[in-house]
Amino acid sequence: MASNFENVAYTVGWICADHMGFATARAMLDAQHGRPQTQHGLDDNTYTLGRIGPHNVVITCLSLGGRGTVGAALAASRLISSFPIIRFGLLVGTGGGIPTDEYDIRLGDVAVSAPNQTFGGVVQIDFGKATPRGFERTGSLNKPPRALMTAIQDVRANHFMGNSQTSRYLNELCAANTITADAYTYPGVQNDKFFSPDSLHQDPSRKSCTKCTGIKRRSRRKDTAPVIHYGTIASGNKIIRTA
Ligand SMILES: [Zn+2]
Structure with a gap:
């Protein structure tokens, strides 16, 4: 479905790191506006448009295999070229926490x-x-x-x-x-195990940590x-x- 909104209606850009984040971002929309018109050949991002509260939001995702800072910079620069009045961009993804x-x-x-x-x-x-x-x-x-x-x-x-x-x-x-x-x-x-920094994962062939030691109590x-x-x-x- 093509969007009935002009690209200049969108002021917030949301860039997701992977398809899980893309799905979550779309599920957070209060209303979906469909797909935008972009210039073929100049912008190869794939977008979802919508609204969260009073804000019109354009969501895109890093390409498959295109993660890292270069992939993020490409996605951001193309988004800004197609949506000229974006006020700010949000990069949202999954990370590892370092407790202190x-x-x-x-x-x-x-x-x-x-x-x-x-x-x-x-x-x-x-x-x-x-x-x-x-x-x-x-x-x-x-x-x-x-x-x-x-x-x-x-x-x-x-x-x-x-x-x-x-x-x-x-x-x-x-x-x-x-x-x-x-x-x-x-x-x-x-499933929230916190290992001390000197702990080594014991079974590299598996994700499971059943053989690992050095869990810190919290x-x-x-x-x-x-x-x-x-x-x-x-x-x-x-x-x-x-x-
Ligand atoms: Zn482990």
Whole structure:
């Protein structure tokens, strides 16, 4: 279905890292607007258009096999060329959490990039130079636009007052049957194992960690609702698959 909306109606771009994220993003739309008109040969992204609350949103996904910073930059630049009044882009995907004393991050939690005195919110961890002393990370990325930084304060205030809508949206997502509920249901604390950084995965031929040791004990949370963390996100071309 072609969209009845002009491309200039869309102010928010949402880029997904994989098909699971693409499905979730589409399921979050309050209304679907169909597919846009794009210039053949110039823009090879595939889009879904729709509305979330008062915002018209254009969603696209990194190509199969096109992950990493180059794939993300391609998707973003084509999106901006076809939708000229995009105010900001969101890159949403699945990541690994690194718990610290400050951030008790667990399976299913959400991490939102937020600038601090040193970093703009996202750090490309594999961008830098090789030196005799080892790898040195260099460079930095811009901060998100101020409109997002002020909107985040509103969201945080709502959460602080106990008005988080996260659980409601998750329940609606699973009840709507538009996606497999199992894929978005909390898999249980028994599947959220936190290994110490010096722990090695014992059975490389299998994903299972039944033979692995070095699990750190953590206190139980009062419920399984996802917690939202705000801090620095590490991004890059390498998937980190080591404790
Ligand atoms: Zn393991």
